[in-house]
Amino acid sequence: MLQFDLWKRVAIWLTCAVGLWLALPNAFYTRVEQHNDAAAAIAVAGSTPELEAQLSRWPDWMPSGLVNLGLDLRGGAHLLAEVKVADVYASRMEAAWPEIRDALRPERATIGTIRLQPSAPDEIRIRISQPEGMERALDVVRGLARPVQTLTGVGANDIEVRGEDDEIVVTLSEAEKLASDERTVQQSLEIIRRRIDEVGTREPTIQRQGADRILIQVPGIGSASELKAIIGTTAQLTFNPVVTRGTDPDAAPGIGNKIVPSLDDPGVYYTIESAPVVTGEELVDAQPSYDQNGRPAVSFRFNTSGARKFGNYTAENIGSPFAIVLDDEVVSAPVIQSHIPGGSGIITGNFDLAESTNLAILLRAGALPAGLEFLEERTIGPELGQDSIDAGKVATIVASIAVLVFMLVSYGLFGLFANVALVINIGLIFGLLSLVGATLTLPGIAGIVLTVGMAVDANVLVFERIREELHTAKGPARAIELGYEKALSAIIDANITTLITAVILFVMGSGPVRGFAITLGFGIVTSVFTAIYVTRLLIVMWFRARRPKTIEV
Structure with missing residues (x-):
């Protein structure tokens, strides 16, 4: 009859306490953020009185993990860049000329003198003075070919060599061009990420779109032009x-x-x-x-x-x-x-200190293999982000109050227990987001608002089952116990299907969709925990203390 072992009670309350403890820094967001920034600056450049003052704004023994705010909440810059993959073909051909020249020099007795001729950017044309040695020259240059290092290019070489009258023509093979395009975009992604990390911004979004485009979103940076100055320079x-x-x-x-x-x-x-x-x-x-x-x-x-x-x-x-x-x-x-x-x-050179620092960052991060063409750029001001935060707060507060009032009116004291669990549930969501360093976006706030509405579903199922069991005159203790037992399968089925949807959204989606999926997924986990364990433990503690002969749900 309504038994909860001591270790279970301790585990439930300890879990709630840890989750709320991890969520606490978000209630003092600006203060904790300044503390974290000062700690990072001291680790890099050493301590100063100003940094020490900022560091002391939050105790070191307290957790300092925050829910990072996304671009739509914090403001920042949005860029969509196209990688000019064809630029790499010209540099590859340019770099190949010394190797080809050195390979042909020992064959001068057969092929005569060799001269580099004007050619298209993606090919090399070399004239030999003795066309009768063309076959030997082609064999030598073909010997410089290397296998394409991709699964799709198995069996193909990186260059194609042909003769035209007295000229040797060297071009990249189609398989090598495809492999080069893939390498160029991946390398550009990595270098852009390193350059932005050097600046120290929080939670940038850097991801590939399509074959040769890169989406860059950086919260907290001043403008799109400032971001372009960091990543738009090739720095070759x-x-x-x-x-x-x-x-x-x-x-x-x-x-x-x-x-x-x-x-x-x-x-x-x-x-x-x-x-x-x-x-x-x-x-x-x-x-x-x-x-x-x-x-x-x-x-x-x-x-x-x-x-x-x-x-x-x-x-x-x-x-x-x-x-x-x-x-x-x-x-x-x-x-x-x-x-x-x-x-x-x-x-x-004629540098100032900022230019020399920026150049050092670019060189340290590495040169972009190809130029970038910016197809789309937007600067999102912090005022718009604050408006989004304020709107999200209002939506969350209105939704929470409506749900709390509904549960209290519908289920009385049991509804009050469910409301306490709902408040703990929201704290646990923020605790999990802080623990994993997740980024909260406007769709993420929508996910939290949706979770507030869904969080009481499990309690509604349980309370309705308890009402039905009370009609069988089995006694309040047995009715509560059967209510939880019979509602458990329906609760698990409903939440598992929603969790599967959240996982699919996270895996298949990108950007704001993933933010919504993360908060929805965490909300499902915490709401099931609070409904099955926290609310039930509150009811059991009340029932064992009061021992009522009858109950009203």
Whole structure:
């Protein structure tokens, strides 16, 4: 008869206490947020009096996990970018030329001289002076082909080689283009994520849409233009040999060369070799620093491979200028004074401190493999987010009051027990959201409001079953016990089907749909727990204390 073991009572109340304890920081959101920001800043840059003051606004022994606010609640920036995957084809062909040239040089006795010819961006054309050696030349270049490293490209090579009169034509195969497109988009996703993480924003949404588009939503950032400045720069850093320096941008650069402008000297143009000696992909670190004159600069360090190539080139070209090129602009072109071993150096220019810091972030996160074209951009102000929060609060309060009044009027004292469980249920939802670091969006608030309405369903089923059992004159204790036993299957069936729907929404949906699914799923779990255990325990405690001869539900 209405037995609850002591360990069960302790476990139920302990679960409720832990959930409400985890949810507590959300009641002091601004204070806890400042505490967390200060703790993160101290871990990175050290302590300051201002940061210590912010850190002391919330006790360290208290939980500090918060429910992160989504873009529609906090304000921020929304971008939809298209990755220019075709840009990679040209750079692949450009990078392949030195390897092809070195492979053909030993065959000059058979094929004669070799000259790079003007060609489309996604191909290389090489003229040989002895066309009768074409077959040998094609065999040599085909020997440089590598298998495509994807399941869909099994059996295919990365390049296709053919001869046209006295020219060798090298292009990427279709299988390699597909594989390259996939790698480019995935790499762009990862680099964008790293760049945004470097800035320290909370809970950004960065996900792929379609074949070559990326959706970026960052709460708390000032504007879409600020976000574009962080992620829109390709930041392709290369170190190229300088051929000449001049003022004519339309001069003929020569085969294998290109003309790029100077970043610091308007009107000055450098002719550089297209194939770089070292690229930014071989950087392992970049930090803002100062040059010997105290001006902001960026210091860098290469990995082992890059350091070796950098050291070998500087040893063999002392007295020659060497261009540091960022996104097809010469940042500086110093003359190599001596051998530079160790693979470290410094980039100087007309930077201010903010620009050098931003450049270091971009280089440290890595270069985007291709440019981005922004198809859609929106800035959502914090005022609109606050309006959404206020509207969500009003909706939740109205729904909660309506449900509480309905339960109290319909079921009296038992309805009061259900209302206490409902308040605990909402606290448990926020405790779970804080525990997993979930992001709350406007649809997520809708999920909580829906949960408030659904949370009493289980109690309604139980109370109606108790009413029916009371008519059999089995006594109040037995009626309560049978009411819970007979309603249990219906409660589980109804909530499992809703939980399955929430899981499907989470797996198949994206963005706001997933936010709705998360709060709905957590709400189902907590509402079943509070209905089956918390409300029942409250009724049992009341019944054992009062021992009523009759009850009214």
